[in-house]
């Protein structure tokens with residue numbers, strides 16, 4: 455595991471660079487996964503809100519975005535940005551690696567962007583707990599080859615490794631595509647229960 459808690463300075467220098475926006479287009483991601491008005495989104499390891507703010511635009515006033523992070527600095531940064539832009543449907547949430555303080559099955563869509571290689575299994579379990587049955591988990595990750603920026607290649611997860619890891623939480627892969635020159639995206643669904651618990655119901 456190689457993920458660290460990020461500071462404001464890291465976020466402003468790396469996560470908010472205009473070069474990054476050209477390479478990983480958040481609006482393109484959300485449109486491709488079919489995010490729609492009214493959806494409830496959970497962005498785990500949201501950082502500066504690079505993906506969370508565009509999601510808040512798309513889900514609109516009927517929807518909601520939880521921008522979850524373990525960094526107090528970044529939760530505060532996202533809160534300040536939301537206040538100054540008057541974004542009312544985006545809620546910063548301070549978590550710990552083992553606990554995201556939200557109710558079960560709260561989200562239609564959960565995002566793990568550039569974090570899966572570094573977060574512990576407990577955080578992934580929490581993410582899955584918060585996804586409703588039939589909801590989708592979107593994993594955006596670095597291609598496992600040298601790219602102009604990003605973590606060392608040895609720390610990255612390839613498509614097969616990430617797929618295997620996320621399937622082990624009971625998720626089913628439903629889509630895969632590239633996002634810009636350096637990232638792939640995997641989309642998983644949390645299966646719905648296939649049947650109700652067996653109990654004979656009288657016709658009377």
Ligand SMILES: C[S@@+](CC[C@H](N)C(=O)[O-])C[C@H]1O[C@@H](n2cnc3c(N)ncnc32)[C@H](O)[C@@H]1O
Pocket residue numbers: 457458459460469498499500501502503504505522523524525528549550551566567568569572573574577
């Ligand atoms: C590489 S940044 C990615 C930020 C954002 N997803 C993006 O792509 O712009 C990783 C973020 O995950 C946060 N983080 C690290 N471990 C975490 C955990 N266990 N749970 C939630 N957030 C975590 C860090 O504080 C940091 O903000």
